[in-house]
Amino acid sequence: MDMGLSQKVAIVCAASKGLGRASAMALACEGVNVVICARNERELNEAASTIRAESDSRVLPVVCDLTRAGDIERLVERTVEEFGTVDILVTNVGHPQMGAFSDLREVDWQSGYEGVLLPVIRLCRTVIPHMQQVHWGRIVHITSIAVREPGTPYLISSVFRAGVAALSKSLANELGHTGILVNTVCPGPFRTPLGKELIQRTAAAQNRTYAEIESETAQTSVIGRMGEAEDLGTLVAFLCSEQARHITGQIMSVDGGTARGLF
Numbered sequence: 001m002d003m004g005l006s007q008k009v010a011i012v013c014a015a016s017k018g019l020g021r022a023s024a025m026a027l028a029c030e031g032v033n034v035v036i037c038a039r040n041e042r043e044l045n046e047a048a049s050t051i052r053a054e055s056d057s058r059v060l061p062v063v064c065d066l067t068r069a070g071d072i073e074r075l076v077e078r079t080v081e082e083f084g085t086v087d088i089l090v091t092n093v094g095h096p097q098m099g100a101f102s103d104l105r106e107v108d109w110q111s112g113y114e115g116v117l118l119p120v121i122r123l124c125r126t127v128i129p130h131m132q133q134v135h136w137g138r139i140v141h142i143t144s145i146a147v148r149e150p151g152t153p154y155l156i157s158s159v160f161r162a163g164v165a166a167l168s169k170s171l172a173n174e175l176g177h178t179g180i181l182v183n184t185v186c187p188g189p190f191r192t193p194l195g196k197e198l199i200q201r202t203a204a205a206q207n208r209t210y211a212e213i214e215s216e217t218a219q220t221s222v223i224g225r226m227g228e229a230e231d232l233g234t235l236v237a238f239l240c241s242e243q244a245r246h247i248t249g250q251i252m253s254v255d256g257g258t259a260r261g262l263f
Helices: 018-028 041-054 069-083 106-134 155-178 193-206 210-219 229-239
Strands: 009-012 033-038 059-063 088-091 137-142 180-187 251-254
Touching: 009 018, 009 069, 018 033, 018 041, 018 088, 018 137, 018 193, 018 229, 033 041, 033 069, 041 059, 059 069, 069 106, 088 106, 106 137, 106 155, 106 180, 137 155, 137 229, 155 180, 155 251, 180 229, 193 210, 229 251
Parallel strands: 009 033, 009 088, 033 059, 088 137, 137 180, 180 251
Antiparallel strands: none
């Protein structure tokens, strides 16, 4: 199926590994020229080489700390210098401090805001004017199942990623008439570097084995498995496609049925 994305230009955040990398790969395989960013230059360049080898698309790696406003401005500037515009934005940000409400300090909440919600606001503010110029754009926010099922120990993540989802819905309402579509995806447990790290933390805290926690985590899904990064990447690519031209303002779970609620 031709998704109608050939020669579009995408910025994919935190794309050196995991869900960001899978999203960049899926887009590149559809002919999108991708700009990938991350803080670790070695991992970023390795990801860029892999994506180039498996697609015919151009890949521009840009070292970027999304908590720094200047880095975000430079990221978008480099994209426009290289490709002339930005058609697609895939936001994906870091994991904040974990803990119960009584254990979290004010500095943890401030760091959570600056690391989760504020970078997404800055990215949208910087990129949207370029999309408005051509009356076409796709924005996909990668958040978390914590948006739908908030609580300990992912409390800070729940609060600020829910803020991203609210921003996404608001932007969809405001920008729909300009040809810009905005959606949110909420991944559950995935077999990614971050997913493995969270399992390791839980295993250590409970003095249990990694295998035990991984098995329990997989069983929280109604299909009994953890997601693979490509499961989310293909959805991100679809949401950016012409086939998804009537989908905007949506919050989509990608969790194998882990979230049990109706909404």
